[in-house]
Amino acid sequence: MPVNRWWRRDPSERYWLEITNRDDIGADLVAPQVNDQGGEYWSYALVCEVRPGDLILHWDKNHGPGVVGYSHVLGEPFASTITWQSRGTYGRQRNASRPEPAWKVQLGGYRQLKQPVTQARLREIESRIRSLRDQLAESVDGPVYFPFALSETRPLRAAQGYLTKLPRILVEELPELLPLRQIAISEPHEPEGPDRPAVSRAKPTRSSGYGRQQDARRRRAVERHAVDLVLEHYRSLGYEGEDVGDHSPWDVTVRRDGTETHIEVKGSTTDREAIDLTEGEVRHAEGVNTHLIVIDQIDLDDNFHCRGGRWRTWADWTPEREGLVATAYRYPLPRDGQPGRPQH
Numbered sequence: 001m002p003v004n005r006w007w008r009r010d011p012s013e014r015y016w017l018e019i020t021n022r023d024d025i026g027a028d029l030v031a032p033q034v035n036d037q038g039g040e041y042w043s044y045a046l047v048c049e050v051r052p053g054d055l056i057l058h059w060d061k062n063h064g065p066g067v068v069g070y071s072h073v074l075g076e077p078f079a080s081t082i083t084w085q086s087r088g089t090y091g092r093q094r095n096a097s098r099p100e101p102a103w104k105v106q107l108g109g110y111r112q113l114k115q116p117v118t119q120a121r122l123r124e125i126e127s128r129i130r131s132l133r134d135q136l137a138e139s140v141d142g143p144v145y146f147p148f149a150l151s152e153t154r155p156l157r158a159a160q161g162y163l164t165k166l167p168r169i170l171v172e173e174l175p176e177l178l179p180l181r182q183i184a185i186s187e188p189h190e191p192e193g194p195d196r197p198a199v200s201r202a203k204p205t206r207s208s209g210y211g212r213q214q215d216a217r218r219r220r221a222v223e224r225h226a227v228d229l230v231l232e233h234y235r236s237l238g239y240e241g242e243d244v245g246d247h248s249p250w251d252v253t254v255r256r257d258g259t260e261t262h263i264e265v266k267g268s269t270t271d272r273e274a275i276d277l278t279e280g281e282v283r284h285a286e287g288v289n290t291h292l293i294v295i296d297q298i299d300l301d302d303n304f305h306c307r308g309g310r311w312r313t314w315a316d317w318t319p320e321r322e323g324l325v326a327t328a329y330r331y332p333l334p335r336d337g338q339p340g341r342p343q344h
Helices: 042-049 119-124 126-139 168-173 175-183 216-236 279-287
Strands: 015-020 028-032 055-060 066-073 078-082 100-118 163-165 240-243 252-256 259-267 274-277 290-296 310-314 329-332
Touching: 015 168, 028 042, 028 078, 042 100, 042 163, 055 175, 066 119, 100 119, 100 175, 119 126, 126 168, 168 175, 175 274, 216 240, 216 252, 216 259, 216 290, 259 279, 279 290
Parallel strands: 015 055, 259 290
Antiparallel strands: 015 163, 028 100, 055 066, 066 100, 078 100, 240 252, 252 259, 274 329, 290 310
8 A cells, every 4th residue: 555645735734653663773774675475565665765865763662761862864765684583472472583675774973862752751751742643634635644542451662563654743742852843854844933043143154045034134133133242242351353254154253362262153933952054154163273152042033133142062063964954054052062152
C-alpha cells in the first residue's frame, strides 16, 4: 500500500520518531526494505520519506523508556544493507539474517534533551494525546502513522514499529520540546507568531528568504536595540566599538590594547534556544576569533521602542558544523553560555 503522505500539505510537519534499542542513537536511520514476509512495511518505508533538515526524535527502549534526544537529517535516503532480526514473535523464532537490502539516511547533530520525555510523563497526559490523535485522524484521509499505541486496556506505550510520524501538534504540546519548535523551521513559510526566529540584519552573504519577518520596522528595531546594547556595554569597559554589520559578515568590532574582537549579535523578543546563521557568518567564525552574544526576551511596544533583554555570551565561539540544520542554518545554542554580560 502506498505511503499516505499527509504531512506534505504542511511545511511545518518536519518531525519523526525513531523507536529503537540501538546503542548508537543519532548515527542514522536504517531499516529493511521489506519485512520478514517479504512485503513492504509502513514503518520501514517511512525512512524513505524523511528529507534534509527534518528532525528525528529518538525513543530509547533501554533507558526510560522515552524520548531522549534528537538529530537532524543530513541527506536524502539511499539504498544500503542491514543485518537484521525483527523483534516480534516471528523474528524471535529465526536467527539474524544475512545482509539484506535496506533504506538508510545519515543523521547529524545529535543532542540529548535537557529533560527527556519519559513514557511516564506521556501517560500523565494520555487523555490529551488521545484527543490530539483523534483530531488528527479526523483531518487526515488514511493512516497517520501515530507514534504511540493507545487502547482501552493498556496504558500508553510506543507504537509497534521502527519509524513513525511525530505530528507537530504533539511537539507543541510538550514544553520539553521547545528547542525543537525553534529548530525545525520550514522554508519559506516562517510563522509570524510568538515562535518567530531571532533576527539579525541583512548582510552581503545572507540568505534572501529563510525565516524573514514581514514587519521590517519591527525587525530593524530589535536588531538596532541588540547591537546598541552590545556597543554601549563594551565602550563602558574601555573598548572602542564599531557597528560593521552593514558591510561585514559579523555585527560589531571592538578594540582595546591592540587587540581586535569580532562579535556576532542576535536579538529576539522571544526566548531563544536556536538562532539563524548564514554560511558567511559560519565561515567567518571558523576563521576569526569571534564572540556570540544573544539578547532575547526584548520588550517591544507598539511604537517599536525596545527595552531590556536577557544576555547570553559565548566567548571564542566556533559553530559546530555537525549541529547546523539545513537549509539555511538554524543553530542550537550550546548549554555553556554564561548568563549576563561579558566581564572583560
